[in-house]
Amino acid sequence: MxxxxxxxxxxxxxxxxxxxxxxxxxxxxxxxxxxxxxxxxxxxxxxxxxxxxxxxxxxQQLKKFSSADEIKEYINANSQQSSYYGSFVTRGFAVTGTADMAMEESAVPMAKSSGAAEFSQTNVQVKGVDEADFVKNDDKYIYTLSQDKLLIVDVYPAEDAEILSETEIEGIPRNMFVNDDRLVIFSVVDDEAFVIPEYDFVPRKRYAPRTHAFVYDISDRKEPILVNDFNVNGQYYQARMIGDYIYFIAKDNVYYQNNYIDLPVIREGAEKLVIPDVYYFDNPETNFVFHTIAAFSINKDEINAKSFLMGYSNNLMVSKDNIYISYQKNVPxxxxxxxxxxxxxxxxxxxxxxxxxxxxxxxxxxxxxxxxxxxxxxxxxxxxxxxxxxxxxxxxxxxxxxxxxxxxxxxxxERRKTIIHKIAIDGGDIDYIAKGEVEGYLLNQFSMDEFESNLRVATTTEIWARRESRQYNNVYVLDGGMEVIGELEEIAPDESIYSTRFIGERLYMVTFKRIDPFFVIDLSRPEEPEILGQLKIPGFSDYLHSYDENHIIGIGKETADNQWGGTSIKGVKVALFDVSDVSNPEMIDKYEIGDSGTDSEALREHKALLFDRGKNILVLPIRKVKGDRYRDPRYGYYRQKVWQGAYVLGLTPEDGIELKGMVSHYEDDEDYRYYWGSPYAVRRSLYMDDVLYTISAKKILANSLEDLDDELAEIDLPYKQEKYYPVLY
Known part of the structure; x- marks a missing residue:
């Protein structure tokens, strides 16, 4: 004792x-x-x-399953090692649930005489690699997905604008591509299926999402004709179009019950075309997800696909030659x-x-x-x-x-490293190349870039230990075999990356904690990345866009020190940086919009931005909050009035940034009734010749770029009104 x-x-x-x-x-x-x-x-x-x-x-070695039984054995063995908090292996009924960068000029000349001489297209990361979106256009028509419909609107000339067709789409339409007289819509359909488990006799019903690529012939815009329906198990993830070839990815949680496993299947309509080969790596993951990559020519009836069993991915970057899929390592x-x-x-x-x-x-x-x-x-x-x-x-x-x-x-x-898979694509062919690892996590697709066969990556490392926590940022260069050949680590301690943009042999990077360090990093020697210069200013940029070789546009938020010694986030800020002297970058001008609470979809979704240097326009969807809160006696709570619409800015290195005009789809200039998800919220903008078109779920407005107060046309779009309530501010 x-x-x-x-x-x-x-x-x-x-x-x-x-x-x-x-x-x-x-x-x-x-x-x-x-x-x-x-x-x-x-x-x-x-x-x-x-x-x-x-x-x-x-x-690191890629392996291929030889049979469904082998997949089941692998899942059985590895799901037992998965996180005690749960694996994405479903045991039961499934629950649905660069120099070559496209940033210089948005305009695309067209030879057709019936349409505009020049028009904008979707803002994308890599020139020549189109990204799917819910609004597309060519020189004459706007194509938009509204609820469960495809709308084709003839908008050129604006004065004669009219809706040509309304086509109901099965499932939940997500995004689309337009390629001359072909249009492809990606839609998620919850399919009802009956499964008879091994050695059972009772069919069991289950619902599982399938991603459909509906291919339409739109030679007659008034009557689109469905010509193909390629579909695969899983939720729609992302899609790209390179020339006439479309690559799309669906992610499907592994469904495994009563010794039955649901494998990826490619179908055309209801007809089973092929069960793609399934590849894997013999290393543990916290969860397992089928990533099925499908490729087809927009003008052919053939589809190619391969499926990879890997962790749950969260970022994807596509060059003209490769797909890079990344996810953070999570040790079971x-x-x-x-x-x-x-x-x-x-x-x-x-x-x-x-x-x-x-x-x-x-x-x-x-x-x-x-x-x-x-x-x-x-x-x-x-x-x-x-x-x-x-x-x-x-x-x-x-x-x-x-x-x-x-x-x-x-x-x-080691646990917080990011895994990146490199998959080659070429004319519909899909070939796995290699797998690499880098320290930290990636912010978004702009954290990766391919240049001269190398992959450049920017990451943030966050480490939480017993007595110490660390946070810093890194830049890595990986060769064609996904081996790290260059690194620059521990940049901006105690801060995290808010935006990055790789342009040629440079990386522009913004980190933030209380101020906004804007870094210029040299990547001309891939083995020795080097910081050339930095600028510290209040605020931060969520998105960076090239103006020209010596100037960068930053779109983010302004900040200010508050009375408690911290930092308060204010309104949206557009800044223009001069990087001609790389050792001493400077901010030429900035333009602030609204007060705290002001926001823009472009901060999170680059496809919401319209920029054209030749026309001297930068268009942002904006939700502006301004003014003091006041008590509304009708309802007994405090609020601020909110304006929503598009801000049209002009910017040049010589004259700085100026407001050209504002376009709203609301009848009232400011309306406290604006709410998130409002059908009147401007989501996208584009131009044809000298006409600006702004698109919401409820309407399309056409305004003259010469005088934005000159409204040329208003096209009301069909929309099933639902009951919403205002957001209280």
Whole structure:
């Protein structure tokens, strides 16, 4: 009893010193045991002792499943290692749920005499790689997806504008492409299917999403004709069009129940065309998702597809030659437990006194069960602490704590790496190339860029450990085989990336915490990225766009120091940066819109931006909040009036930024009734010759670019009005 009381006193002492006895006793008891049997024969919950993880080289190798049974075996084995909080392996009924950058001129000349001489197109990341959107146009027509309909509107000339056709689309239309007289709509349809599990006899109903690529012949814009319906399991993810070839990706959570697995299937309509090959990597993931990449020519009836079983992706970048799919590495829970076991034997045990270390190593190499091993190890540790004086005990705990902290930081960096898969595309062919890893996480698709066969990546690292947290940013260059050949790490400590833009041999990057450092980074030597200059100003940019070789446009928010010593976010800010002197970038001018709460879809969705240097226009959808809150006696709450519409700005290096005009689809100039998702909210804008068209779900307005107050046409769009309530400010 005396021994036990002294041991308890030691525990109290250690706890008072931020002790890590939890590291050397309490926590270790949970992580060293493995899955064991207690002396009474009762099964315990502790994880099993697991074989070593596959080597990195083995995990990098692409493998192909040879049968459905092999996939099931793989899922069975690896889902058991998945996060204790749940895997995306569904066991039950499924729940639906560069130099070559397109930023110089939006205008595209057309040879047809019936339409506009020049017109804008969707703002995209890579020139020559079109991105699907819910609004498209050519030289004469606007195509828009409104609720469950495709609307084709003849808008040129504006004075004769009219709706030519309304076509109902099955499912939930998401985005589309237009290519001359062909139009492709991506729609998600919840299919009802009946499945008979293996060796069962009762069909079981399940609902599962399928992504459809509806191909229409629009030679007659008044009567679009459906000519193909390519569809694949899963939710629509993203799509690109390169020339006449379309590549789209669907993501499908693995459905596995009663020994039945739902594999990706490509269909044309209801007819099964092919079950694509399924590829995988022999390394654990927290969740498994089928990523099916399908490719077809817009003028042919053939489709090619491959499916990859990988983690749940969150960013995608497409060049003319490759698709890059990325996701952050998430180590399954039991691999964390394995890390804890390794931490004890590799970090803690070597710091223990020699005799104690030898005794523990002897127990480790014995033939005892995991439970029996830990019983002996804990007894050895107990004796050690009882026989140490207070000073030695405190020194040992401090030494262990520091070593564990360093170990955990290294492990945390490894766990938070981003995995990037490179898949080659060429004329409808799809070929896997390689897999790479970089430290940190990617913000969005603009965090990746392909240049001269290399992939450039910008990431933010966030590490949370016992006594220390770290945050910084990195730039990596990967070669064609996805090996890191250059790196620039620990940029802007304690800040995170808000926007990036790779342009030729440079990277422009904005980080933020309290001010906006605007970095110019040289990538002309891929092996040695280098910061050339930086500018620190209030606010931040969420999106960067090239004006010309020496000027960059930043679109984001203004900030100001507040009375509490922090930073308050104000309205939307458009800034123009001069980078002709790379060592000393400067902001030429800025234009602020609204007060706190003001927002723009362009901050999150680059396709909402219209910019044309030749016409000197930059058009943003804006929700402007301005003025003090006032109490509305009718409802008894405080609010601010809100304006929603499009801001049309002019900007040049010589004259700075100026307001050319504003266009709203609301009848009232300012309306407290504006709410998120309003059908009157301007979402997209485009031009044909000297006419600006703004599009909401409710209408299309045509205004003269020479005089934006001159409204040339208003086209009311069919919209099923639903009951909404105003957002209160």
């Amino acid at each position: 005396k021994l036990l009381n002294e041991y308890k006193n030691d525990l109290k002492f250690l706890i008072s010193k931020k002790a890590v006895l939890l590291v050397v006793l309490g926590v270790l008891a949970a992580v060293v045991l493995g899955c064991v049997q207690s002396p009474g024969g009762q099964s315990r919950i502790e994880p099993p002792e697991k074989a070593e993880s596959p080597s990195e080289s083995a995990a 829970w039991r691999h964390h437990e394995q890390d804890n076991k390794e931490r004890f034997y590799e970090v803690i045990v070597p710091l223990l006194p020699g005799k104690v270390r030898d005794e523990i190593e002897a127990v480790k190499s014995s033939g005892l069960s995991g439970y029996e091993k830990w019983e002996q190890v804990s007894s050895i540790l107990e004796d050690m602490y009882n026989n140490m004086d207070e000073g030695d005990k405190e020194d040992l705990v401090e030494e262990i704590e520091e070593a564990v902290e360093e170990y955990e930081l290294k492990k945390e960096i």
